Amino acid sequence: MRLDPKHKISRKGLTVWRLYGIFEMLGILAVACVVSYLTIRNDWPQWIHAIGITLTLLSLIFSVIIFPKVRWERWRYEVREQEIEVKHGLFIVKRTIIPMVRVQHVDTTQGPILKKYDLSNIYISTAATIHTIPALAMNEADELRARISDLARVAEEDV
Structure with a gap:
């Protein structure tokens, strides 16, 4: 495992x-x-x-x-060269692996409460669904968005 x-x-x-x-x-x-x-x-x-x-x-x-x-305590994520893994849940813990070749675009959003705490959510869009990594520090979210975008572009070129 x-x-x-x-x-x-x-x-x-x-x-x-x-x-x-x-x-x-x-x-x-x-x-x-x-x-x-x-x-x-x-x-x-x-x-x-x-x-x-x-x-x-x-x-x-x-x-x-x-x-x-x-x-x-349960929210975890990791961005690898070929995939993004997200783990979250309250009663049922869900683990999702998003292949980089499936990533279409990556957005960051920030509402008024997140802005007050200098946080941002990342939304990773694929053809089928949208995955979220919530409550990241703003600079970390921007860096992660750029990294995922670069890795998705490279993964797309390799296909």
């Missing part, structure tokens, strides 16, 4: 994923507040109120604390 890819994504990616978890949790909190309001206003049973609080707390624990950490 092959060794795991050796490169990890930036540690700042953990912070960004936790922020995304907070945004998701705020949506759940809004729903829980509406349910709590309706429970009090309409004299519904108190267990409905308790379920809303419990779900909000579980959401906080899982989407902000546990899931981002596990996701960050």
Whole structure:
């Protein structure tokens, strides 16, 4: 069996994923507040109120604390001359090998939160799908994008 890819994504990616978890949790909190309001206003049973609080707390624990950490620890990638290997997953760990000859183009993107933390996502497009390497330091993402592009060009010339 092959060794795991050796490169990890930036540690700042953990912070960004936790922020995304907070945004998701705020949506759940809004729903829980509406349910709590309706429970009090309409004299519904108190267990409905308790379920809303419990779900909000579980959401906080899982989407902000546990899931981002596990996701960050499992994310690995490696760019070789003939292929790109990506390993990721939360419950099911997925390993993908992308042959360089299949790479059509490589993009980097940066939204406002990634920009604040000087991070960028890399999108590797093939004919069939788009693969992502998330939360890389901006300079590392630019270098990796250029390297993949060069290797894909060389692989295409060899075919």
